[in-house]
Amino acid sequence: MGKTAIFYGSTEGNTENVAYKLKDLLGGVDVFNVDSASADDLQKYDNLIFGASTWEIGELQEDWETFIDVLDDVDFTGKTVAFFGTGDADGYPDTFVDALGIIYERIKDSGAKFIGAVDTEEYTFDDSRALFDGKFIGLPIDEDNESDLTDGRLAKWVNDIKGQL
Numbered sequence: 001m002g003k004t005a006i007f008y009g010s011t012e013g014n015t016e017n018v019a020y021k022l023k024d025l026l027g028g029v030d031v032f033n034v035d036s037a038s039a040d041d042l043q044k045y046d047n048l049i050f051g052a053s054t055w056e057i058g059e060l061q062e063d064w065e066t067f068i069d070v071l072d073d074v075d076f077t078g079k080t081v082a083f084f085g086t087g088d089a090d091g092y093p094d095t096f097v098d099a100l101g102i103i104y105e106r107i108k109d110s111g112a113k114f115i116g117a118v119d120t121e122e123y124t125f126d127d128s129r130a131l132f133d134g135k136f137i138g139l140p141i142d143e144d145n146e147s148d149l150t151d152g153r154l155a156k157w158v159n160d161i162k163g164q165l
């Protein structure tokens with residue numbers, strides 16, 4: 001595995017908890033809160049795992065609102081990127097985990113390689129900006145309604161991406 005770090009933004013701690021579960025599952029990865037991370041931090045890693053919650057009906061988590069501009073200062077050539085995000089599919093079925101799509105749209109032409117897309121079948125929602133080619137661009141986690149599924153979803157996803165990091 002190349003040098004890998006998780007960069008998360010989290011308002012009430014859900015995405016943060018998931019980030020640390022992911023760290024335990026992957027092993028040997030660093031974790032940064034985007035409220036205090038820099039372009040230099042991003043540049044040091046071969047693999048970047050971005051975690052974000054969605055707020056205000058389809059908006060980025062507030063620390064990501066600032067941090068997304070930092071992505072413009074990073075050379076993504078040769079880097080591998082994966083996404084995970086928390087959302088509430090019952091409460092916000094039309095904007096479920098939109099934040100993942102917002103971040104992906106910002107860097108989709110950056111030269112990065114993207115891994116970790118997830119089938120929609122196991123989720124009940126109406127629409128999401130995180131859908132590309134019929135799949136979620138990363139792993140949706142719903143701590144509000146389906147927290148019992150989180151550990152299984154994470155384990156399966158880590159199994160999917162681990163060999164590509």
Ligand SMILES: Cc1cc2nc3c(=O)[nH]c(=O)nc-3n(C[C@H](O)[C@H](O)[C@H](O)COP(=O)(O)O)c2cc1C
Pocket residue numbers: 009010011012013014015016053054055056057058059061086087088089092095096097098143144
């Ligand atoms: C006012 C408000 C707006 C929200 N908007 C969305 C949304 O548009 N889409 C979504 O999937 N989740 C939405 N959520 C749910 C949060 O993303 C979810 O609770 C998440 O786990 C919060 O993670 P955090 O504690 O890491 O910030 C919203 C929650 C609140 C309270």
